[in-house]
Amino acid sequence: MMLSKAAAMRDAYGDALLELGAESRDVVVVGADTTGSLKSGVFATKFPERFFNVGIAEQNLVSIAAGLALAGKVAYAGTYAIFVPGKSVDQIRNNIAYPNLNVKLVCSHGGISVGPDGASHQQVEDIAIMRAIPRMKVVVPGDAVSTKAIVKAISRIPGPFYVRLPRASTPVVYEAGFEYVFGKANVIREGSDVALVACGIMVPEALKAAESLKAKGMSAAVVDLHTVKPIDSETLTKVARSCGRVVTAEEHNIMGGMGSAVAEVLGEQYPAPMKRVGVMDTFGESGEAGELLKKYGLTAANIEQAALGLKPE
16 A cells, blocks of 8 residues: 555544535534634534634533533534543543543544644543543544544444544545444555554554565554554454564553553453554653654654564574
8 A cells, every 4th residue: 555645634624524514414513722723613614603612621622512412413522632631531431421422522633743842732641541431432543534534434423432633744545435434443454474553643654664574574464443442353363363463553652552452452362472662651742743753663663673573583
């Protein structure tokens, strides 16, 4: 699979909201003064009567979205990931997940690639937080094409979702026409020696690593585990059996994130040699996105190194 030029998942989110708004009057959007950054403001321009900007009040954002869902609406709500879930776990748990409401939390600026804003704004704990909440479904798209399809598809799937997007534009992995199958991972490259399981911005990095490994005589499968919860145990077990070794890659703390979720599955169903690539249980710092990703070990080279470390002597 060839990578295409970079595109912003935030733009794809805005495009998806516009299409959803035109398709159904039940779709509403709630923002928290970050609608320009999240591109949800385009919905406000087209459908102002169904758009609610609550200001810098993230706990209110979550609770107002819950109220709209109780009124029969499909409520999309979001801001920066450091604020949701960061400042509103109680409201997410008790006002959305516990009553199983139809609220779709789509949040941007996840991970350390937020860059110069520094550690206080670099959310590396959100996947762990959200996947631990009962009834919450967690999705981390790998590119702009899949983001648009996912945002639209979850409007038809009842219950709460958390969708995590990055700030930066990223290479496009999928061609137009991508169809999201809920809870089903995508094997986007076949291989026999190691399975590279990635989510979010690490999906294109995994593809780059697989190509480099090929030149070294190692056949790497690449799995886009966009849906971290519910996790696709069947596909993970299958690739672990066929490849024998697994490397996970995520822009998140390795504690409790996607890699941990994969390890939980394989530990019970098919134990296999495994390494996790991610933020090594530390906070980030201020810097340019590319510099930080390299410093904190979130590159194709780091994935390749982990895979080679699992290669039998």
